[in-house]
Amino acid sequence: GENVEQHPSTLSVQEGDSAVIKCTYSDSASNYFPWYKQELGKRPQLIIDIRSNVGEKKDQRIAVTLNKTAKHFSLHITETQPEDSAVYFCAASTIYNQGGKLIFGQGTELSVKP
Amino acid sequence: EAQVTQNPRYLITVTGKKLTVTCSQNMNHEYMSWYRQDPGLGLRQIYYSMNVEVTDKGDVPEGYKVSRKEKRNFPLILESPSPNQTSLYFCASSLGNRGNTEAFFGQGTRLTVV
Numbered sequence: 001g002e003n004v005e006q007h008p009s010t011l012s013v014q015e016g017d018s019a020v021i022k023c024t025y026s027d028s029a030s031n032y033f034p035w036y037k038q039e040l041g042k043r044p045q046l047i048i049d050i051r052s053n054v055g056e057k058k059d060q061r062i063a064v065t066l067n068k069t070a071k072h073f074s075l076h077i078t079e080t081q082p083e084d085s086a087v088y089f090c091a092a093s094t095i096y097n098q099g100g101k102l103i104f105g106q107g108t109e110l111s112v113k114p
Numbered sequence: 115e116a117q118v119t120q121n122p123r124y125l126i127t128v129t130g131k132k133l134t135v136t137c138s139q140n141m142n143h144e145y146m147s148w149y150r151q152d153p154g155l156g157l158r159q160i161y162y163s164m165n166v167e168v169t170d171k172g173d174v175p176e177g178y179k180v181s182r183k184e185k186r187n188f189p190l191i192l193e194s195p196s197p198n199q200t201s202l203y204f205c206a207s208s209l210g211n212r213g214n215t216e217a218f219f220g221q222g223t224r225l226t227v228v
Contacts, residue, residue, distance in 0.1 A: 009154070032214040043204065043219040044157070089156060093214035100212030101147065101172060104157040 002027040002094045006105025013080050014113055021108045023090035024072040032093035033066060033073050034102070039086045047088075048075070080112045116141045120205050120220035127195055127227055135190045135223050137205030145208045146188040147172065147217070148180065150201040157204065163188055164212075195227040 006023045013019050025033075034049035050057045050064045050073065057064050061080075066073040073092075077084055090105040118139045127133055139146065147162035149172075159172030163182040177199055179191040188207075192199060205220040 006156070034216065036217075043221055044217075045219070046216045049216065091157075093212070100214055101159050101162055102214075102217065103159075103173075104149075106154060106156040 143207035
């Protein structure tokens with residue numbers, strides 16, 4: 001079946017450094033790639049998303065890049081802060097039966113040390 | 115306030131005792147889905163619904179049922195819970211009917227089956 005692989009599973013950085021999380025997907029028809037942040041004990045919340053007609057998108061310290069040919073996309077966080085510590089999930093949309101769904105990666109636990 | 119509401123937040127039950135987790139959204143969203151979150155496995159879709167009376171299986175539907183009689187509600191039913199269904203469950207809704215727009219998650223339900 002369709003799947004999304006996410007790496008690394010854990011990432012520890014010093015405050016102010018950059019963090020990069022990478023995902024690969026298998027369905028070449030996927031056209032929507034969101035990233036969710038889940039703080040401890042809370043629900044996942046969208047932080048940024050990108051569609052397949054765009055190669056890069058930025059929002060302040062967060063950016064996402066998409067390489068459709070290689071079927072991978074990445075989240076870049078610059079100037080990390082302790083409040084960036086959380087679990088991050090990537091996802092890719094896929095057509096499924098008569099509808100569609102999001103396939104999530106396994107998650108990356110980011111720890112930003114002061 | 116736009117939101118997805120799940121109940122209960124925490125539930126401990128015994129093997130075989132039927133239970134229902136409710137989910138309600140007030141955003142008039144077409145698409146609703148249920149996920150379970152387990153360590154190292156990310157978010158896996160259980161069932162989804164594209165609209166009223168339209169539901170379909172996700173990746174891990176065994177042991178679960180759903181219904182969509184009204185647009186705002188999407189309950190998850192465990193007819194005969196087993197210990198391997200111990201997990202953190204999230205309901206989510208999104209505007210588009212293909213699951214390829216922002217998903218808004220409920221607060222989560224932590225279920226323990228003993």
